[in-house]
Amino acid sequence: MRRFAFFSIALTFACLAGAQSIPHRAAEDTEGVMSPAYWALWNDAVQERIDADIERNRKADGVVKIPGLKRGTPVQVEQLSSAFLFGASTFNYNQLGTPEANTRYRELFGTLFNRATVGLYWRDFQWFRTSPMRYKGEFRDSEEYWNTFKKKPFAQPHWRRPASDPIVDWCAAHGVAVHLHPLAWGSGTNNPRWLHQLAPASEQALLDSLEDVSLFESKVPRSARYDALSPEELARLLPGYGKAIGETFDAHVQEIIGHYKNNPAVTSYDVVNESCKDWRAGVQIPGDLFTKSRYMLLPGDYTRRTWRIADEMIPQTQLKCINDYVDTDDYPRQVQALLEEGYGVQAVGSQMHLYDPDQCRQIAEGAAIQTPEYVWDLMKRLSAPGLPICISEITITAPMDGARGEMIQAIIARNLYRLWFSAEKMFAITWWNLVDGCGFPGEPSTSGLFHRDMTPKAAYHALEELILHEWRTRLEVKAGRGGEVRWRGFKGTYRLRWKDSQGKEQTAIAEL
Numbered sequence: 001m002r003r004f005a006f007f008s009i010a011l012t013f014a015c016l017a018g019a020q021s022i023p024h025r026a027a028e029d030t031e032g033v034m035s036p037a038y039w040a041l042w043n044d045a046v047q048e049r050i051d052a053d054i055e056r057n058r059k060a061d062g063v064v065k066i067p068g069l070k071r072g073t074p075v076q077v078e079q080l081s082s083a084f085l086f087g088a089s090t091f092n093y094n095q096l097g098t099p100e101a102n103t104r105y106r107e108l109f110g111t112l113f114n115r116a117t118v119g120l121y122w123r124d125f126q127w128f129r130t131s132p133m134r135y136k137g138e139f140r141d142s143e144e145y146w147n148t149f150k151k152k153p154f155a156q157p158h159w160r161r162p163a164s165d166p167i168v169d170w171c172a173a174h175g176v177a178v179h180l181h182p183l184a185w186g187s188g189t190n191n192p193r194w195l196h197q198l199a200p201a202s203e204q205a206l207l208d209s210l211e212d213v214s215l216f217e218s219k220v221p222r223s224a225r226y227d228a229l230s231p232e233e234l235a236r237l238l239p240g241y242g243k244a245i246g247e248t249f250d251a252h253v254q255e256i257i258g259h260y261k262n263n264p265a266v267t268s269y270d271v272v273n274e275s276c277k278d279w280r281a282g283v284q285i286p287g288d289l290f291t292k293s294r295y296m297l298l299p300g301d302y303t304r305r306t307w308r309i310a311d312e313m314i315p316q317t318q319l320k321c322i323n324d325y326v327d328t329d330d331y332p333r334q335v336q337a338l339l340e341e342g343y344g345v346q347a348v349g350s351q352m353h354l355y356d357p358d359q360c361r362q363i364a365e366g367a368a369i370q371t372p373e374y375v376w377d378l379m380k381r382l383s384a385p386g387l388p389i390c391i392s393e394i395t396i397t398a399p400m401d402g403a404r405g406e407m408i409q410a411i412i413a414r415n416l417y418r419l420w421f422s423a424e425k426m427f428a429i430t431w432w433n434l435v436d437g438c439g440f441p442g443e444p445s446t447s448g449l450f451h452r453d454m455t456p457k458a459a460y461h462a463l464e465e466l467i468l469h470e471w472r473t474r475l476e477v478k479a480g481r482g483g484e485v486r487w488r489g490f491k492g493t494y495r496l497r498w499k500d501s502q503g504k505e506q507t508a509i510a511e512l
Contacts, residue, residue: 002038004420007411009016013140013324014335017032017147018057019030022407022411022414022428022458022459022461022462022465023046023411023415024047025039025047026039027042031404031407033364033404033408033411034364034411035364035365035366035409035414036366037365037366038363038364038366039231039373040271040366041366041368041371042372042394042415044367046372048312050372050418050419050422051422053422053424054418054421054422054425054471057422057424057426058084058422058471058490058491059295059473059488059489059490060487060488060489060491061487061488061511062077062485062486062487062488062489062494062512063484063485063486064080064392064485064496064508064510065482065484065485065486065510066479066483066484066485066496066498067150067251067483068500068501069479069483069485069498069500070195070384070477070479070481070483071478071479071480071481071483072475072478072496073478073479073499074424074477074478074479074498075476075477075478075479075484075485075496075497075498076375076476076496076498077473077474077475077476077477077489077494077496078473078474078494078495078497078499079472079473079474079489079490079492079494080491080492080493080495080509081175081493082114082471082472082489082490082491082492083428083490083491083492083493083512084426084428084429084471084491084492085114085115085390085423085427085428086112086113086114086115086429086430086463086464086467087113087115087116087177087179087428087429087430087431087432088108088109088113088116088117088120088159088430088431088432088435088449089116089117089119089393089430089431089432089433090109090116090162090167091119091160091161091162091432091433091438091446092105092118092120092160092162092435092438092481093105093106093162093166093167094106094141094142094143094162094308094495095146095148095153095159095160095162095438096146096435096438096452096454097146097147097149097150097153098147098277099143099147100454100462101453101454102143104450104454105434105435105454108434109170109171109176110171110174110175110176111468112463112464112467112468113125113153113154113176114176114177115177115178115179115428115429115430116167116171116176116177116178116179116393117180117181117393118164118167118168118171118180118181119160119161119164119180119181119300120133120180120181120182120183120256121161121182121185121189121190122185122190122191122252123189123190123191123192123216124157124158124161125161125164125191126192126194126252127157127292128194129197131193133255133256133259133287134158134161134163134164134433134502135163135164135165136163136165136166137162137163137165137166137258137417138163139156140156141162141163143161143206149200150295152460154441155359160438160440161209164180166465168260168263168265169265171261171265172264172265173379173430174248176265177265177267177268178263178265178266178268179267179268179269179270179321179428179430180256180260180266180267180269180270181269181270181273181323182269182270182271182272182273182275182323183253183257183271183272183310184249184253184267184271184302184303184306185240185272185273185274185305186274186275186278186291186293186294186295186296186302187295187296188216188221188485189216190214190273190294190441191216191296193216194211195211195245195248196208196277198241198243198244198245198248199238199240199244200240200241202240203237203238203240203241204273204351205238206237207238207241207297207484209223209225209299210222210223210225210229210234210297211223211226213261216296217286221262222296226297228291229292230292231260231283231285231288231289231290231291231292231300232300234290234292234297235288235289235290238353238403239289239326241297242289242290242299242300243289245297245298245299246300246305246386249298249299249302249306249461250299250305250309253306253309253310254309254313255311257269257271257309257310257313257314257399257419258313258482259313259354261313261315261318262315264317266318267318267319267348268318268319268320268347268348269310269314269318269319269320269321270321270322270323270349270392271306271307271310271320271321271322271345272303272306272307272322272323273323273324274304274323274324274326274508275302275303275324275326275334276296276326276330276331276334277326278291278293278295278302278303278381279330279334279337280330280334281294282327284300284301284302284303284304284307285300285301286300286301286304287300287301288300288301294391301476303304303338304338304341304343305319306344307338307344307345308343310344311343311344314414317346318369319346320344320345320346320347321345321346321347321390322334322335322338322345322348322349323349323350323351323393324349324350324351325350325351325353325393327350327378329381331348331350331381331382332348332381332384332385335348335385335387336384339385340414343497345385345387346387346388346428347389347390348382348387348389348390349389349391349393349450350378350382350389350390350391350394351390351391351392351393352370352393352394352395352416353393353394353395353432354369354370354395354396354397354447355395355397355443355444355447356397356444357397357398357399357400357446359397359399359442360396360397360408360409360412360413361399361408362497363402363408363412364408364411364412364453370412370416372419374418375419375420376419379420379423379425379426382425383423383424383425386501387425387431388425388426388427389423389426389427390406390426390428390429390430391426391428391429391430391432392428392430393432394413394416394430394431394432395417395432395443395444395447395458396409396412396413396443396447397409397446397447398446398447398457399457401446402465403458404461405446406457406458407458409446409456409457409458409459410458410459410461410462411460411462413445413462413463414462414463414466417429417459417462417463417466421466421471431449431463432447433447433448434447434448434449434450435448435450435451435452435454436448436450436451436457437452439454449463471490473488473489475487475489479498491512492512493509493510493511493512494509494510494511494512495507495508495510496508496509
């Protein structure tokens with residue numbers, strides 16, 4: 001506990017020092033990190049609108065009556081935690097190669113972040129058809145194991161895929177809300193190769209000609225023959241596999257929910273991930289044996305069948321989310337269609353990945369990428385079904401090595417976080433890869449908030465300033481008549497402190 005407290009205090013002071021040099025407006029960008037065209041997009045009028053929306057959507061008026069408190073008594077009002085959820089993925093939990101780096105990584109959850117996305121990717125959690133899910137930590141999930149693979153940790157099959165229970169336990173002990181991701185996802189990067197073993201011997205050769213299991217990781221294992229067959233033809237040719245894969249998918253979803261539905265630390269699930277393009281293509285047809293997906297051969301109508309299970313099993317204390325990267329009107333239309341059909345979608349997650357470093361370079365030069373107008377319009381469209389929304393996965397890449405590249409990343413992150421935070425329906429924002437060089441193969445190596453040794457980058461300083469300082473309320477007010485204490489602040493949990501008539505300090509906890 002002493003080491004935890006020391007790290008938190010030391011890092012806070014370091015972050016305060018770093019945050020002071022991050023330009024908030026054009027007049028502060030004396031080094032010309034961003035072009036005049038960028039600051040013309042993120043101008044003072046835009047910033048003032050964002051400030052006004054934050055004031056309206058993220059704050060509330062607090063009133064507490066304290067019996068016996070004399071009028072005029074000074075009361076310290078200190079926000080202890082935020083009702084808004086600031087999250088990150090936990091993909092490198094205990095995997096960073098040194099106890100010091102791992103400690104810093106873990107302690108982010110419960111200090112900067114009050115939400116953690118815990119991955120449950122099927123391929124990496126059930127390696128063999130007969131093996132159990134990798135919930136519980138084993139030796140291969142320990143720091144000791146990973147400290148022996150400092151040079152090539154990415155060569156290990158469970159790199160970025162730590163066991164889930166130890167992370168959930170950490171979060172439970174530190175008051176961090178756990179978001180599980182995903183229950184169902186059609187991609188070959190999620191689905192295990194051993195699915196082909198479910199096919200009867202009479203169907204095996206045909207199935208192998210339609211899908212190449214060695215290409216599952218490429219996301220597109222389909223063959224030309226697969227593309228030529230209709231869902232009806234596939235159902236006629238592969239009836240045994242269709243039945244088996246449907247039952248196995250359903251059992252997998254039921255297994256995860258059954259394991260976590262009574263865990264109070266688990267507050268939400270991504271029930272279905274990235275299914276909008278299949279929905280838009282019209283291939284998810286109720287009653288069909290298969291979904292002829294753009295990914296691969298999947299159970300018939302896999303989105304609705306997964307929601308049916310989720311609606312039956314997930315308790316009301318846990319939120320059921322949908323997640324996608326599609327930024328057109330098709331996505332909110334899919335959500336609206338599911339709601340009209342009676343499915344219990346409760347929140348809408350939207351991804352924002354600037355994977356290409358050149359995108360961030362272009363943004364700095366003033367390109368029309370993730371502009372305020374674009375983001376405002378997207379938030380409006382995502383909010384159309386009337387549900388809470390979140391930015392579920394964020395990648396913002398430093399476009400070049402060195403201080404300027406990291407500052408570009410920080411300025412882009414700060415402005416986007418402020419705009420997202422201001423949106424009326426927004427309830428959570430989640431950064432994806434926390435550490436440079438620790439992304440999925442093909443993802444950028446400079447999109448973390450930290451360098452590989454866990455030293456913080458400018459983007460970390462920017463977010464720390466916002467989350468723990470600018471968006472936290474700390475003030476002194478005077479008690480009014482009848483012991484009434486009033487204040488306006490960001491929504492969350494507060495501690496009130498004052499001295500009674502005997503000079504003794506008193507405290508009270510209040511929710512705003």
